[in-house]
Amino acid sequence: MGSGTLPTNAYATLEHEHVLLFRKGGPRSFPPNDADRYASAFFWEERNEWFADTWEIRGTGQGLSADDGRRERSGAFPLEVPLRLVRMYSVRGDTVLDPFVGTGTTSLAAMVAGRSSVGVDRDAELAAAFAERAAEAAALSGELAGERLRRHREFIADNPENANYAATHYDTRVVTQSERDIRLSTVADVDRTADEPLRFLATHEPY
Numbered sequence: 001m002g003s004g005t006l007p008t009n010a011y012a013t014l015e016h017e018h019v020l021l022f023r024k025g026g027p028r029s030f031p032p033n034d035a036d037r038y039a040s041a042f043f044w045e046e047r048n049e050w051f052a053d054t055w056e057i058r059g060t061g062q063g064l065s066a067d068d069g070r071r072e073r074s075g076a077f078p079l080e081v082p083l084r085l086v087r088m089y090s091v092r093g094d095t096v097l098d099p100f101v102g103t104g105t106t107s108l109a110a111m112v113a114g115r116s117s118v119g120v121d122r123d124a125e126l127a128a129a130f131a132e133r134a135a136e137a138a139a140l141s142g143e144l145a146g147e148r149l150r151r152h153r154e155f156i157a158d159n160p161e162n163a164n165y166a167a168t169h170y171d172t173r174v175v176t177q178s179e180r181d182i183r184l185s186t187v188a189d190v191d192r193t194a195d196e197p198l199r200f201l202a203t204h205e206p207y
């Protein structure tokens with residue numbers, strides 16, 4: 001359009017970054033009643049919020065100092081963003097590849113969600129930042145699982161007319177049959193190897 005006919009300060013700012021998700025291979029299929037698939041299901045109210053086309057997520061601090069430039073270089077975003085995406089587009093035990101892993105928010109999300117992950121970055125120094133975060137994965141995963149269940153119980157308490165089925169693994173009701181076998185997991189431990197590339201070996205346990 002050119003700029004001659006527009007107000008002088010009429011230029012668009014880029015308010016959004018796109019998240020690109022790719023999956024290796026063709027369409028996936030699962031055997032009937034696949035345990036990982038059912039364990040990875042969402043509570044009904046989570047599904048309604050997460051699969052909506054707008055999310056409201058407030059940013060949280062990630063322990064990166066603005067002074068040393070790491071925040072600027074890492075392009076860090078709130079854990080909640082990759083955590084939802086990992087849960088939405090993979091199932092327990094899958095492997096998530098982040099080819100631009102930065103400080104590892106996506107890999108941390110995969111770890112706390114009971115997935116494996118592979119991260120690649122051209123800046124080797126960032127691996128140290130991930131080591132710090134991996135050390136907190138066990139405590140973080142316990143907090144997240146507890147919070148998820150607490151919020152679900154609160155939803156059921158507020159909506160008793162929707163409490164249709166008993167959950168198999170938790171003392172709670174659920175709305176649909178596909179939620180019955182939801183099984184949350186936590187990180188039990190993370191071991192770090194000394195090799196290059198670094199490996200963080202997480203073991204998981206049911207919550």
Ligand SMILES: C[S@@+](CC[C@H](N)C(=O)[O-])C[C@H]1O[C@@H](n2cnc3c(N)ncnc32)[C@H](O)[C@@H]1O
Nearest residue numbers: 074075100101102103104105106120121122123
């Ligand atoms: C926005 S950050 C990634 C954030 C990350 N996805 C997360 O979940 O926290 C982008 C990263 O891509 C890395 N990067 C950029 N170009 C690259 C390349 N050609 N190969 C590998 N890493 C690259 C940068 O070093 C930077 O750490």
